Amino acid sequence: MQYASNGQKLYVKHCQNCHGAQGEGLGKLYPPLTDTLFLKEHRSQLACIIRNGMRGEIKVHGISYNQQMPAIPELTNIDIAFILTYITTYFGNSKTHFKQEEIAEFLDNCKK
Template sequence: MSCPASSIIARVALLAAVSVTGLLSLAGCFTERQNEGAQLYASHCANCHGDQGQGLQRLIPPVAGADFVAQRRADLPCIIRKGLKGPLVVNGVSYNQVMPGHEDLTDSQITNLLNFLQTHWGNKNQPYTIREASDLLGRCNGSDGQ
């Protein structure tokens, strides 16, 4: 049994169209996740740390170009989960305000948020893996395993 060439071409064209449609819809699945760190920063952090991570004078420390972000890498997941109070120094400036924790974020959301901070506004630090963030969150009993 043989198929006419036009039938084969039509099937190949249909298969190609279905494949392209599938890939485009799959790309859409990752688009939101890809920008999740920026979205989480905007909704959970920007009100205090500023839209561009600039902080607020001597009241709230910057996260943009912040030595603290690089130097306290192991502490950052727990700081986001549990918050922070007490004095700290960022780029040579002392701060002493309360930062609320974000218990509502999953480990993977914290990872994406941290990776956004690690790679934006002059920060050029190594991204976290989900495993690293979850392990670090375990130190403060903050890992939810998600």
């Protein structure tokens, strides 16, 4: 799957430092990306988190994290689709992928 292989390269460059090679996170600092329920319930917000960063508390696998995530504004919509497809298929066991059009719609609806 091209989306996932391209996503892996982008993940290594932009995400792996904090979230780990297997999406395991880093202690109580950075959340894991392996909570399938969280990924599913927040699908429409994930692109906004990547593009705009995130502040405030987040709960993943029942554990609270409150470390700021920096924005990555230079990523294109297709880059974000690649990354999210990689994360959700390899760490979240999802069978679906993110489409560029879906990412554009999600980003249009981001809370500023």
